[in-house]
Amino acid sequence: MTTADPTGRIERAEIEDTSLLAFYRDMNAPERRTFWACAAGWALDGMDFMIYPLVIGTIIALWKVDAASAGLAGTVTLLASAIGGWLGGYLSDHIGRVKTLQITIIWFSVFSLVCAVVQNFEQLLIARAVLGLGFGGEWAAGAVLMGEAIRPQYRGRAVGSVQSGWAVGWGLAVLSQAILFSMMPAETAWRWMFVIGALPALLVFYIRRSVTEPEIAAEARAKQAASGDRPALWEIFSGPILKTTILASLAATGCQGGYYAITFWVPQFLTKERHLSIVGSTGYLSTLIIGSFIGYLVGAWLADRIGRRNLFLTFSIGAIAIVLLYTQLPLTNEILWVLGFPLGFFASGYFSGIGAFLTELYPTRLRGSGQGFCYNFGRGIGALFPFLVGALSASTSLANAIAIFAVAAYALFFIAAFALPETRGRVLHAD
Numbered sequence: 001m002t003t004a005d006p007t008g009r010i011e012r013a014e015i016e017d018t019s020l021l022a023f024y025r026d027m028n029a030p031e032r033r034t035f036w037a038c039a040a041g042w043a044l045d046g047m048d049f050m051i052y053p054l055v056i057g058t059i060i061a062l063w064k065v066d067a068a069s070a071g072l073a074g075t076v077t078l079l080a081s082a083i084g085g086w087l088g089g090y091l092s093d094h095i096g097r098v099k100t101l102q103i104t105i106i107w108f109s110v111f112s113l114v115c116a117v118v119q120n121f122e123q124l125l126i127a128r129a130v131l132g133l134g135f136g137g138e139w140a141a142g143a144v145l146m147g148e149a150i151r152p153q154y155r156g157r158a159v160g161s162v163q164s165g166w167a168v169g170w171g172l173a174v175l176s177q178a179i180l181f182s183m184m185p186a187e188t189a190w191r192w193m194f195v196i197g198a199l200p201a202l203l204v205f206y207i208r209r210s211v212t213e214p215e216i217a218a219e220a221r222a223k224q225a226a227s228g229d230r231p232a233l234w235e236i237f238s239g240p241i242l243k244t245t246i247l248a249s250l251a252a253t254g255c256q257g258g259y260y261a262i263t264f265w266v267p268q269f270l271t272k273e274r275h276l277s278i279v280g281s282t283g284y285l286s287t288l289i290i291g292s293f294i295g296y297l298v299g300a301w302l303a304d305r306i307g308r309r310n311l312f313l314t315f316s317i318g319a320i321a322i323v324l325l326y327t328q329l330p331l332t333n334e335i336l337w338v339l340g341f342p343l344g345f346f347a348s349g350y351f352s353g354i355g356a357f358l359t360e361l362y363p364t365r366l367r368g369s370g371q372g373f374c375y376n377f378g379r380g381i382g383a384l385f386p387f388l389v390g391a392l393s394a395s396t397s398l399a400n401a402i403a404i405f406a407v408a409a410y411a412l413f414f415i416a417a418f419a420l421p422e423t424r425g426r427v428l429h430a431d
Contacts, residue, residue: 043168083380097214144367250412256381308353
């Protein structure tokens with residue numbers, strides 16, 4: 001079926017088989033290699049980012065850092081990743097998705113090693129900021145690569161399934177924490193956590209050998225080279241594209257602000273306000289991570305089943321409800337452990353639709369720039385939430401601070417998603 005909108009024709013593919021794994025059964029060998037490369041990259045990306053929230057308590061105690069300053073390091077990482085994502089997306093439009101993915105993975109792996117050898121909090125702050133440039137660029141290049149490599153009728157499930165790799169990476173980080181902190185003193189263990197964060201560099205060898213550039217992206221760049229019409233960095237802020245960029249950026253801000261307000265501070269909430277040890281909190285975080293992983297998979301299925309926008313609306317409401325239950329009711333630790341599953345489920349599952357949604361909103365010549373900017377603008381503004389939660393926790397409980405900012409973020413996500421069009425099944429062209 002073909003329809004038209006102000007930016008040109010929209011061709012949609014019929015989605016006949018809505019089962020979760022239909023996309024994988026129908027993949028050819030190059031598509032599967034791309035899928036596993038992006039899934040592994042996103043898992044290791046998630047592991048690298050979640051290391052800092054897991055060691056934040058040790059950093060606070062070791063260097064006598066207050067909560068607001070500790071949260072600032074997370075905020076700076078995300079702010080830098082916003083810039084890196086925009087530039088990484090722009091770079092992927094010019095030199096290719098695969099090359100950009102390799103460069104960004106090596107970048108944040110190297111600076112994870114730098115984090116392991118810093119001597120004070122100021123040095124760690126700088127190292128995390130520089131690391132963030134590659135962290136943001138990796139998502140932009142990888143999400144566009146997956147979105148273009150997969151056929152439109154499977155795009156939501158494929159990109160969403162790759163997104164579930166974040167939960168795997170989070171689980172690897174928690175497992176590493178449990179092992180390292182039980183084997184060695186905390187003041188040594190946190191450094192080895194960052195050493196493990198350098199492992200993504202090994203993935204580059206596989207990408208170089210196995211992953212090829214999507215044909216649609218290569219064709220678009222060839223047309224640009226022939227005509228001399230290279231997209232400008234600021235083109236996503238002009239004409240009918242401007243409205244899309246604004247609304248998509250607000251949606252990305254809401255979904256990421258809520259996520260970071262929760263996941264950045266929940267480990268500290270469990271140890272500080274629920275009085276669990278670092279090792280004792282592992283089970284609670286495991287329930288949260290399992291819920292997150294299942295949420296990603298269900299979200300991937302729903303993205304093609306009910307559409308991207310309905311996925312966002314449903315999960316934002318669910319996230320608001322479960323955050324209030326988790327933080328505001330006088331629950332026992334046993335009930336809190338159970339609630340970790342739906343908290344992880346609703347606070348993560350909607351991300352499965354984000355990558356495909358942003359891919360489908362932009363023409364190919366602007367896709368890297370547009371997708372990279374919107375997602376990472378949201379990441380940059382959402383980056384303020386760890387700092388703001390930490391600052392507010394000085395005058396109220398950490399639970400209240402988490403709830404205030406998470407609910408506000410998810411409300412913004414709901415409103416922006418409601419104002420954006422549905423893009424399920426949209427066929428991409430080399431335009």
